[in-house]
Amino acid sequence: MAAADIRAALSRPHRHGTHSSFVGETCDGPLDLSGLTLSGVDFSGAIFPEGLDARGATFEGLSWFSRVTFGADARFAGATFASDARFEDAAFAGSADFEGTDFRGIARFDRARVSGDLRMRGITCNGNLSFEAARIAGAADLSQAEFMGGLWLQDVGFPAGTAFADTQIHGRLWLRGGHVGNRVLRPADFDMAYGYAWT
The missing domain is CATH 2.160.20 (Pectate Lyase C-like)
Known part of the structure; x- marks a missing residue:
């Protein structure tokens, strides 16, 4: 078409x-x-x-x-x-460039495959953002982002050096099975997480 x-x-x-x-x-x-x-x-x-x-x-x-x-x-x-x-x-x-994007509902990227860079610096998400089992091959930047409905990272594979600086999570932070490089994701990777975290 x-x-x-x-x-x-x-x-x-x-x-x-x-x-x-x-x-x-x-x-x-x-x-x-x-x-x-x-x-x-x-x-x-x-x-x-x-x-x-x-x-x-x-x-x-x-x-x-x-x-x-x-x-x-x-x-x-x-x-x-x-x-x-x-x-x-x-x-x-x-590359998948969502820098500064405003998600007013949920944002689901479950099982997505990004061969280039993932750019999500400065996004806002009013609902839950989910990256369950997603894989990012290039660099990834989720810094200065705000997730009002929580962040779901079950089994995600982020590259080493993924940026989370000044990111705020309001609500559930789900990290089970998630990795950044070859180490597990930790609540300490995020500067401000106001709800419960599951690891």
């Missing part, structure tokens, strides 16, 4: 309870959604061979990116997800 047609469909005014479906589609060309206000969308199983640019975009409805394949960088820096953002089982061949 042509990138321009996807952009046009998502630029229609959002109506609560509705979404555009691009399940299993392959995007022809790089998809540029930067700065747009977008309706709800289901991209489950879609393929973006040339990546996606949604920097500064506002996703007004539920956003499904489950099982999506990004063949190049996925850029979501400064985006706003007004509802839940689902990236479980997503494959990022390049």
